[in-house]
Amino acid sequence: MAQMITMLCIVIHFYLWGKRIIIFFPLKMKIKKSIHLIHLKMVLLESILMGTTIAIGGGSLLYYYQNELLYPAKYRKKSREFIVPKFSEEEIPYTEVILTTKDKVRIRAYLCKRKNDEEACQRPTVLALHGNRGNIGKQSSIARNFYHNLKCNIMLLSYRGYGSSDGIPSEEGIKIDAQTALDYIKQHPILHDTKLILYGSSLGGAVAIDLAAKNEDEVDALIVENTFLSIPKLLPTFFSPLKYITFICTQIWPSDEQIKKIKKIPILFLSGKLDALVSQQQMKELYELSNTLAGKEWKEFPYGNHGNTITQPCYWNVIEEFLLWAIFDKNNKKEMNN
Missing domain, CATH: 3.40.50.1820 (Alpha/Beta hydrolase fold, catalytic domain)
Incomplete structure (x- = not known):
């Protein structure tokens, strides 16, 4: 489940990134307050989703691999x-x-x-x-x-x-x-x-x-x-x-x-x-x-x-x-x- 949510956040992140590029060019031609507002909201939403992605991704790693992180196999193998x-x-x-x-x-x-x-x-x-x-x-x-x-x-x-x-x-x-x-x-x-x-x-x-x-x-x-x-x-x-x-x-x-x-x-x-x-x-x-x-x-x-x-x-x-x-x-x- 955690991996699926992580992937969903990544997809949304890239979708919003594409939307931001599309909006960027009209801004250069004619700046409008409403478009600025939409752009700002998308950047904010993207930041939130990116933070969520990092948190969930980090959480997934922590949950599934914490034993390997705390008792690292690399060093356990070397210790032998x-x-x-x-x-x-x-x-x-x-x-x-x-x-x-x-x-x-x-x-x-x-x-x-x-x-x-x-x-x-x-x-x-x-x-x-x-x-x-x-x-x-x-x-x-x-x-x-x-x-x-x-x-x-x-x-x-x-x-x-x-x-x-x-x-x-x-x-x-x-x-x-x-x-x-x-x-x-x-x-x-x-x-x-x-x-x-x-x-x-x-x-x-x-x-x-x-x-x-x-x-x-x-x-x-x-x-x-x-x-x-x-x-x-x-x-x-x-x-x-x-x-x-x-x-x-x-x-x-x-x-x-x-x-x-x-x-x-x-x-x-x-x-x-x-x-x-x-x-x-x-x-x-x-x-x-x-x-x-x-x-x-x-x-x-x-x-x-x-x-x-x-x-x-x-x-x-x-x-x-x-x-x-x-x-x-x-x-x-x-x-x-x-």
Whole structure:
């Protein structure tokens, strides 16, 4: 139906364009007020129809292709070339884990556990959730810093349709994947009682917020970087007329609503000031919407953009300091460094 309406608008548009040309020549010969008025009305009508065409056409694309736009196949296909992080080069022990979700999709993750089981059960465990264009194969720096510098266990999840995981990505599906990974950690014979930290960037931040909101008793800290309020609120920042058709979005990721449900988990907000993809204002609003009783912290990186905030000076120092007060005894900071 939407395609038919779009085509109809285009036909009317060209019809009116032809009428305008026919009227133009008599105007040069003899200008008449009435003809001017007709011409003006046609131009106005044409503008309205053209705007309608763009809106409906854009709406059609958004409705039928939003999954491809949000979880682009080009990058998902490319991500399969970088499936395994360079664990050997980083001297990080790892185990490939294959999980089956409740909707029978096989997804993969890499678990990097401390070498000594006694140490592993005493250190925090990080569940890392990647953005829409990446996968765990490109998260070697995250694994390195959490494992070597912060002495954490870390699990890197690959959503359905990414890396070597089966299936097709969707909001509902990725939420199931994240819950499956959390359940695995909580049922792990060594890691089940460790402090659990959720870490997510961009789309991964939305995944982490949703997961934390639904598992407050299981999660001990939340770290989000350069994420958004929701997809309907993000789209108009790219093209303002899209605000009129966001009601057709099927992929919502309502972090603005989910963040308000988190009451008992400390949250760290990491924001790149130069982020041109997700406006920093969206992160600021998420911070303001958060009303956790466990404390929240805001850190801005003046030269950070959407992709390089993680490389900014003091990025990992900020995370370490956050974990010291959020996870460990503030008066025993040596615990993080032993």
